[in-house]
Structures are given as structure tokens and as C-alpha cells.
Amino acid sequence: xxxxxxxxxxxxxxxxxxxxxxxxxxxxxxxxxxxxxxxxxxxxxxxxxxxxxxxxxxxxxxxxxxxxxxxxxxxxxxxxxxxxxxxxxxxxxxxxxxxxxxxxxxxxxxxxxxxxxxxxxxxxxxxxxxxxxxxxxxxxxxxxxxxxxxxxxxxxxxxxxxxxxxxxxxxxxxxxxxxxxxxxxxxxxxxxxxxxxxxxxxxxxxxxxxxxxxxxxxxxxxxxxxxxxxxxxxxxxxxxxxxxxxxxxxxxxxxxxxxxxxxxxxxxxxxxxxxxxxxxxxxxxxxxxxxxxxxxxxxxxxxxxxxxxxxxxxxxxxxxxxxxxxxxxxxxxxxxxxxxxxxxxxxxxxxxxxxxxxxxxxxxxxxxxxxxxxxxxxxxxxxxxxxxxxxxxxxxxxxxxxxxxxxxxxxxxxxxxxxxxxxxxxxxxxxxxxxxxxxxxxxxxxxxxxxxxxxxxxxxxxxxxxxxxxxxxxxxxxxxxxxxxxxxxxxxxxxxxxxxxxxxxxxxxxxxxxxxxxxxxxxxxxxxxxxxxxxxxxxxxxxxxxxxxxx
Numbered sequence: 048x049x050x051x052x053x054x055x056x057x058x059x060x061x062x063x064x065x066x067x068x069x070x071x072x073x074x075x076x077x078x079x080x081x082x083x084x085x086x087x088x089x090x091x092x093x094x095x096x097x098x099x100x101x102x103x104x105x106x107x108x109x110x111x112x113x114x115x116x117x118x119x120x121x122x123x124x125x126x127x128x129x130x131x132x133x134x135x136x137x138x139x140x141x142x143x144x145x146x147x148x149x150x151x152x153x154x155x156x157x158x159x160x161x162x163x164x165x166x167x168x169x170x171x172x173x174x175x176x177x178x179x180x181x182x183x184x185x186x187x188x189x190x191x192x193x194x195x196x197x198x199x200x201x202x203x204x205x206x207x208x209x210x211x212x213x214x215x216x217x218x219x220x221x222x223x224x225x226x227x228x229x230x231x232x233x234x235x236x237x238x239x240x241x242x243x244x245x246x247x248x249x250x251x252x253x254x255x256x257x258x259x260x261x262x263x264x265x266x267x268x269x270x271x272x273x274x275x276x277x278x279x280x281x282x283x284x285x286x287x288x289x290x291x292x293x294x295x296x297x298x299x300x301x302x303x304x305x306x307x308x309x310x311x312x313x314x315x316x317x318x319x320x321x322x323x324x325x326x327x328x329x330x331x332x333x334x335x336x337x338x339x340x341x342x343x344x345x346x347x348x349x350x351x352x353x354x355x356x357x358x359x360x361x362x363x364x365x366x367x368x369x370x371x372x373x374x375x376x377x378x379x380x381x382x383x384x385x386x387x388x389x390x391x392x393x394x395x396x397x398x399x400x401x402x403x404x405x406x407x408x409x410x411x412x413x414x415x416x417x418x419x420x421x422x423x424x425x426x427x428x429x430x431x432x433x434x435x436x437x438x439x440x441x442x443x444x445x446x447x448x449x450x451x452x453x454x455x456x457x458x459x460x461x462x463x464x465x466x467x468x469x470x471x472x473x474x475x476x477x478x479x480x481x482x483x484x485x486x487x488x489x490x491x492x493x494x495x496x497x498x499x500x501x502x503x504x505x506x507x508x509x510x511x512x513x514x515x516x517x518x519x520x521x522x523x524x525x526x527x528x529x530x531x532x533x534x535x536x537x538x539x540x541x542x543x544x545x546x547x548x549x550x551x552x553x554x555x556x557x558x559x560x561x562x563x564x565x566x567x568x569x570x571x572x573x574x575x576x577x578x579x580x581x582x583x584x585x586x587x588x589x590x591x592x593x594x595x596x597x598x
Contacts (some may be wrong), residue, residue: 055083057101058093063326067375068092091391096176097326099151103174113137114229115489115535117528118187122146125166127189134158135429137180137187144168149175155225165541185294186227195224199256206259217258218273222300224255225317226293227531231358232317235270237263237310249485249537250358250596253530260309267304267311274302282306299385318387327367330360331486331538331587336578339543340479344368344446346421349476350439352426354451355503356495359596360483360539361448362387362424369393369422369446377419382409384424398424411436423447432464439474453575454480454544455564458554472554478544482575482596484588485534491526492533492586494519505590507580518584538587540578540596545570 051522063073064087072086079086083100096112103110110319122138125146131137140147146166150158153172155428162170199220211307221244225233236240237243242263244256258266271278274287287302287513301316343351353361366388372379374392384398384420394416396409406423407430413421426432439445451460457478461471497505497520502512511516523533544550544567553563568574573581579593 052105054098054101054105056085057105058087058097061097061104063093063097063101065373066102067373071375074115091389094176094326095178099174099176102151102153106174108153109173111139111149111173111175112536113175113183115528116149116183118183120191123187123191128184128192130161131184131188132181134486135177135180137184138164138176139173141166141168146173147173149180151172151175151177151180168293168572182294182296185296189223190227194454195220195227197591199224199258203258206262212262212265214269217262218266218269222291222298222315222317223293224316224536226296226298226340230317233313233315235263235266235313235315236310237307239309242266242310248530249532249534250483251485251532253532256382263310267313268312270315271304272304274300276302276304281311288517294314294488298562318385326370327364330364330367331582332541333578333581336541336543339545340364340368340477341371343477344371344444344478346444348439348442348444350435350445350447350474351476352457352478353446353448354454354457354480355477355482356450356452357449358483359481360537361472361481362483364479364539365422365446365448372420372444379420379422380413380416381422382406382413382424383422406431407434408494410438414438418443420444420446425449426461426464429465432461432466436461436466436470436474439476440470451480453564454478454542454572455567456480457544458563459560468557469555472546472565474547475551480544480575481539481541482579483537484540484579484582484596485532485590486536486538486587487521487523487589488526488529488533488535490528490535491524492521494586496520502584505580506576507584508577511577511580511584515581515584517522520583521586522589534592538582540582540593542573542575542577542578544572 050587055069059069060369070089072083075086076083087093087215088095100110101178116139118137118139119141123143125141126138135150137149137151138146139238145525146162146168148162148170150172151174153174158168166240202212202217225246228246228248230248232247234245234252235534237260241257242260243254245252246255268278289300291298291300296319299318301448302313305312327340353365355361372570379393381393381395382398383395386395386397398404406427410421410423421438423435423445426435426449435445435447449457451457458471499512503509506557525531529535529579547570550563553566576597579597582588583593
């Protein structure tokens with residue numbers, strides 16, 4: 048049902064902004080005649096995706112996440128690129144009767160009339176993030192005009208015919224392919240008969256291209272030149288970095304080389320400079336867990352730990368929850384490596400080891416800046432751990448990350464860093480351990496039958512099954528939306544160790560990890576595995592995915 052409320056009130060209802068943030072934006076609007084939504088974005092109070100969700104709700108129109116969509120080529124070919132860009136629209140699907148188009152301006156009657164005339168069909172508007180529309184319009188029309196796979200096939204053909212090959216262009220095509228398919232890492236791996244290109248997408252390596260081995264050395268040289276590495280050194284590992292721009296989007300690339308028996312292996316980590324902020328809802332957390340995490344980020348002092356291995360989404364959760372802190376009322380300071388997301392009203396600083404600006408040096412500096420909240424990117428050493436804990440018990444809220452396998456594992460890890468048990472118990476508020484599992488593709492997932500006995504065999508407790516009596520289990524199939532993998536996007540599974548007075552007493556008495564975990568479960572903590580199983584019973588992921596990320 049359509050909501051007749053102003054956009055500001057809808058954003059309040061959705062929990063995306065506070066009353067104070069709305070009042071400031073309205074005050075700014077008096078001096079700046081922009082739309083309220085634009086002002087809220089400029090102030091970093093909301094994202095363009097959140098504005099789009101509110102517009103969809105306001106007008107009772109479907110909201111589409113373009114990160115999970117691949118437009119049909121027929122729809123793209125129908126609407127000229129210059130029209131799509133100028134009107135901020137993205138054609139998605141077309142059939143004999145209807146054209147579906149993503150927009151944020153659903154009341155644009157002129158564009159609607161134009162689309163009806165050019166398509167000779169009824170037109171359905173769906174709402175999408177305006178920034179995502181601009182990004183994907185560029186990417187998909189570019190791909191339509193410059194098919195990457197066809198160009199790579201042509202380069203391979205030329206190489207096999209001993210003709211000149213434009214290796215810089217080949218490297219560029221591989222980077223473009225990674226951007227298009229939202230890869231986080233590129234692996235260029237030489238073998239005996241070919242060199243292989245893998246992309247890590249949604250946490251899983253996928254094989255993309257096999258290239259003639261004779262091109263490998265030239266590709267390595269090109270990447271080393273871009274990264275300002277030593278081309279002549281092939282016997283030892285090297286690390287470098289370079290910036291890359293594709294269709295007006297900037298990326299930082301971290302480069303690592305490693306000598307192998309077939310040549311140098313190259314891994315490139317792809318970091319977008321234009322990353323948009325997430326909120327806890329979009330991480331796939333249950334309402335209960337999102338509310339619980341938000342509550343802890345409102346505490347006046349103590350330490351909050353986000354735990355998990357590399358690539359488990361710790362930073363995203365950290366920043367999503369950080370947005371819940373009222374930076375207009377609290378002095379929030381961060382030390383990051385690197386700064387991945389940018390906030391207004393938060394003092395963000397970047398690690399610079401060469402200049403002596405380390406995590407522990409930053410905490411010391413922060414203490415002279417009258418802080419309320421300190422975000423320390425990672426607790427890596429004894430000095431940082433001690434300073435963070437001591438800051439947390441002297442009236443400051445400290446937020447950081449640790450590399451541990453589960454929530455309870457953070458306690459022995461802090462002990463390893465020489466933190467006394469009584470300080471851990473009194474300083475620690477909560478430990479949030481997490482993993483990322485791939486979500487089943489909503490466009491092609493298939494329901495499969497599993498009875499209670501089969502679920503129990505997979506490790507699901509009867510108590511959990513009883514909580515979801517109407518469970519539906521799905522399996523992956525594969526379609527063009529998910530690159531035939533059956534999965535599209537990721538979500539977090541978490542376990543939240545809340546340090547109440549009983550857990551605190553156990554920590555101070557050096558109780559075992561198992562004893563603390565059992566007490567936490569008795570108090571309502573859901574284990575990572577069980578949170579994953581909940582997502583399976585809700586039809587969001589699979590047992591295979593949960594087992595892939597949890598031992």
C-alpha cells in the first residue's frame with residue numbers, strides 16, 4: 048500500500064535516519080535548495096540505496112537490487128545508451144507484452160511515454176538505487192558494445208597464430224571482467240600448458256579464462272610495471288599496488304607475486320574507492336541480531352570485538368554498526384588500514400607504519416582528543432590490545448576486530464596478547480563472530496524435499512526444526528543472473544557472545560573456552576552453525592554453503 052508520508056518521515060520509520068539527522072538536513076535545506084534526499088546523502092546520513100527503498104515504499108512500487116540483476120541484451124538494445132544515461136534509467140527485461148525499466152524517478156511521465164512508443168509495449172517501472180543505475184548502465188552498455196569474452200578470444204587466436212598481441216589491452220580486459228562480475232580478487236596462475244585466470248566472486252574462486260602460456264611472462268611484466276615492481280626479479284615474492292579507473296569508477300589494486308615451478312603467480316585484490324555504506328539489515332542479519340548489535344553500539348564504554356577470519360565481512364559489519372552511533376553527539380575517531388568507507392562528522396585517520404602512525408600510536412593520540420568512541424581497525428599486537436582494553440574501562444567505547452574462529456575464541460586470543468583475565472572480563476562488552484555464506488539465486492533456486500530425519504542427519508537440532516515448522520529447503524540450479532552458479536550475493540551468519548556478569552566471572556576465573564561457550568548457549572547465544580542452519584530452513588542458502596565456511 049502506498050505511503051503518503053514525506054520521504055524524511057519514511058526514512059525515520061525505516062530506521063535509516065534519526066530525528067536529529069532529519070532536523071539538521073532540513074536546516075541545511077534552508078540554505079541549500081536541493082532535494083532533502085540529496086542533502087541527507089551529502090551529509091552521509093543515508094545511502095542512495097536507502098533513498099530508493101523509501102521511494103519504492105512511498106509509491107508502492109517494487110524495489111530492485113541491481114547487484115543481483117543482469118539485464119537482457121534485447122532490453123538494452125532497444126533503448127539507446129545516451130537516453131538511458133540522460134534519463135537515469137536501466138532497461139532490465141522485455142517480452143512480447145511488457146518492458147521493465149529501473150529508475151528512481153517513477154513520476155517521469157515524459158520518459159514513460161517515450162518508452163511506450165519505442166517499445167510498443169506496456170512499461171513497468173521498478174525503483175533502484177540511482178548510483179547503481181548510473182554504474183550498471185555504463186557497465187552493461189559497454190559490455191554490449193565491447194564484448195569482453197569475444198575480445199579475449201580474438202587475442203588468444205592472434206597469439207596462437209604468432210601475431211602481435213596487445214598485452215596491456217588483455218590485462219585491461221581481465222580487470223574489466225572482474226569489475227563487471229563484482230570480483231574481489233583476480234588470480235593469474237601459470238601451469239604447464241596454459242595460464243589460467245580465476246576470479247573470486249562471493250568468496251569462491253571461479254575459472255574464467257585459459258590463455259596461451261607464452262603470454263604469461265608479458266602479462267606479469269605489464270602488471271609489475273603498473274605496480275612499480277622490479278620486472279627483472281622473478282625469484283622472490285613482491286608486493287605492490289596501483290590505481291585503476293573503469294567507466295568513471297576508481298579502484299585500488301593490491302598486487303602480490305609469488306614464484307612457482309611454472310612461473311610467477313599473480314594475485315590482485317580489487318578495492319573500489321566508491322564503496323557505498325551498508326546497513327545491518329542488508330547484511331542478512333535477523334531482526335533480533337541486528338537490534339542486539341545496534342544496542343551494544345549505543346553503550347557508553349567497553350570494548351566490542353568483531354571476530355572472524357580474513358574475508359568474513361568483519362569490516363562491513365563494523366561500519367554498518369558504526370552508522371548507528373550518533374556522531375553529532377559523540378566524538379568518534381578511527382584508525383583504519385585503509386579507510387574503506389567515508390563518514391561525515393567522524394574523524395577518520397589512516398595507518399602509516401613508515402611514519403610511525405601505528406594502531407597503538409593512534410590510540411595514544413586519540414586519548415588526547417576527548418574521544419567518546421574509538422574504532423581501531425584491528426588488534427594485532429600486545430600494545431594495541433592493552434591500550435584498547437584500558438581505554439574501554441576508562442569511559443570510552445572501543446570497537447575493533449580480531450582474527451579468531453568463533454566468538455569465545457576472542458578470550459584466549461586476548462590472553463595470548465598478555466591481557467590479564469580481570470581486564471578482559473571487565474572491559475569486554477560483546478564479541479560478534481561471523482562468516483559470509485552465498486545466497487541462493489532467487490531467480491532459479493529449486494525446492495527440494497527433506498524430511499526431519501534428513502535434517503537431523505545434516506546436524507540440525509530438533510529444537511531448531513520445531514522453530515521453523517513450515518521450512519522449505521532449496522538447491523542451486525543456475526541461470527544468467529548468477530553466472531550459472533546457483534548463488535547470487537552473500538549474507539552474514541553470526542554468533543553473539545554477550546558478556547554478562549556470569550560470563551565476566553567465568554573469564555576472571557580462567558574458565559575453559561568450552562565452559563564459557565556452554566554458559567553462553569544456556570543464556571541464549573546461537574552458534575554460527577545454527578545461525579547458518581536457520582538461513583537454510585528459511586530457504587536462503589544451502590547446507591553445503593554453511594559447511595563450506597564452518598568446520
